[in-house]
Amino acid sequence: MISTIIIKEISTILRSKVFIISFLSIFILSGVCILVQVDNFNNKQKEYSDYLVVHHQLINSITINYDNSLWLWPDKPVPNLLMFSNGIGQIMRMPSLDRNTITQLFPDVDFCTIISILFSLMAVLFSFNAICGEKEDGTLRLIFSSPMKRSTFIIAKWLGGTICLALCLVICLLFAIIVILFNANIDFQVVDWLSILSILITGVIYISLFYLIGLYISSKTFQSHISMLISLLVWGICILILPSIPDFMGKLISPSPSMAEFIYESEYQIQTEKIKSIDNIRNKYINRGYSENIIDSLSKDEIAKSLNEFNEKQNMIQSDFGRKTQLQTIISTTMALISPYSCFILTCNELTDCGIYSQIRFRNISQDYHSTLWNFIETRKEDFRKNNSSKLSLTGYPVFKYIEPSFKERLMVGGVPIIVLILYNILFFVLTFNAFLKYDLR
């Protein structure tokens, strides 16, 4: 019985004119988006390889007097799945004045954002009159005049709609993959395929959630235009408003010092205090009547002690700052789970290796690499000084090799939002089920 209704539901949706129009527009919009993103990806990859050549030259030409370690920080290679989800851009470890500011005003939209906006909207628009629309037409009474359970009907509605939209998602994704394989110079690894598959599964869960939200609203209202307005309102709140709130709430709940404050506290304030305390120690000896040239040797230990204290204090401020910002990020990320849209985006970002945790991971890796490279250069400099050779040779320096996170790692961090999405699904399913059982058919 249930399969008959599902098939009926699917065939009505598939045959409707609105569905064909909306599918075509989704297909075109996501197609345009993926073409743009592939081009973007190719550009970024070219930029990166160009940069690597210069970077290699720079490290090879380092001379004995060169002590600027800023340029030894590695740059993150372009992730293979960048066109699916842009996430956080590259971390700039550059003190440069000139930056490309275009993305501040006109941000690039990636494939995952587009499909999450489009498909959730379509899910809501297809489900808002699934129940109250049928009631208005009078077909709902006809259906229940035959021996059919209400539970079967609501499950069939939900599955039918979700399957139709999931089908569209599969087609869009397939098209995207074909475009990528033909246009981008890229070879997908197993990890990438698995990530794409998980994006697809998450997408289906996400679509089903919005379909359920629409059904719930539809089973709570009796007029289709009110149902539509409420659905659109809920959609707008979930997609447009809720994602922007967690950042602010995180800052409100656990305020962390800003960059300027941190630098002021950890550098300038401590510097002035340092100078003051050294002066104090010296003055103490001067007041006791020692002559200038003895003071240096007398106060040496005391000054070293106070300097040590300041260093410790500086380290403390630094770790405190790191801890506070991390706490803030954790709070914001947890709060972001309120909105299904940000859940989906967070998962996609982690799966494509552009998310918050992958950036933190990259930072740790690059710190390790930076110290290794710096140590290598220092030892080569030592050798140079000992051997009195004519040129500092840095051949065979450790080249930065970025190891992408394994699929398990990606799923570990990106899995939490998926679980939350599933929980939302269950919640809304129960709510819809309940509401429909009590629905007044008359």
Place this chain on the structure above:
Amino acid sequence: MLLTIIKKEILEGIRGYKFTLIFISCIILLGFSCWVMYSNYQKNVFDYKLKALNKDELIFRKAPSVLSLYVKGTQEMMERSFIYKKGDYEPTELSIGFKLDFFSQLFPSLDLLYIVKVILSFLALIIGFDLICGEKRNGTLRLMLSNSVSRKDIILGKIIGNYALLITPFLISFLLYFIIINLVPGVKFSFEEIIRVLFVLLSSAIYLLVFFLMGVAISSLSKTQRGSIITCFIVWIFFIFIQPSFATIIAKETQTMPYIRKIEEQKQLAQIEIEKNNNLSKDALWDNIYDKKISLTLGFRNKLNSYINFITKINMFFPTGAYVICTTNMAQYGLYDEMKLRTDLFQTIRSIVKNKANNSENNIITNYSIEDSLSNSVWAILVLIFYAIGLVLLIYMVFIKYDVR
């Protein structure tokens, strides 16, 4: 007759649920946005004051403007702290390598620009989408035309009346929060800034008009309500999310924009190469390196600026792009302001280097005057007006031939 229709539309709208919806969302959103942006502004002011405490160092930072309460724009880029140490070639950014608050980069912040650009334009479409096909479905359109009313009056009355319903809640809540924010200590709008805010408001109103008219046009072109709403949202998604990346892609095809880090490393490389020929005196060596670095910087900067100009020009032709450009320019957080800031900072450092003086008297970062800001954004406003007029004509043409049966 027109007045009667406008009056009827307004009275009908005020009693409806849409007006309540818009009013509530304007009050909540703008209030929340004020709160968010005010805390942000406070933080920036605090950071700016810290800069003044370090008297021994040459630190450059733009003072946050009250207009950042409404438009964020390129604020993050413009309000960075730069330090110039004696003997350096160029100013360097202070906060390198520590940026940890990744979350803020993921989702847009809730400023007036975002609210109007994305959320209120969405509401404008919701108001417009069933203006004509909805009445047709109810059958009231036939009744109305059976009276001696011209179609022109009906359509104009509908547009004006419903637009008033859309814009009044926005203006009222904006004014309410503007008064509240003025009472907060530490926030003071000068006369010029009030005029800037008025221009931001004006362009927001025109932008919302364009989206509202788009909804009406789609409504008069489509036959069913559902078809109308789906078309509306596809158009909305296209203009808000997809169109801005078009400009970037066209610009990347025609202009070459080198990777910034590559240029920075090239500068370092040049420095090392020149330092190798150490048969020069110290001053001459410094001058040589300086010239080389400056020429690389200028080369890059010219490309960057022409790239930004190009993208601005393309985006100008679309309503969303025009609106963003216009508001950010008026709020002094636009792309041109950022360009000016960089040029100013560069010139300041250059004059310090040339005079070999280390006084912060030269620390001058000037803003665009209101005339310049206007001349930068006047085309964008004109484009918006042009869209509005074009859409009114389109709606008129379609509605004259509309089949009311």
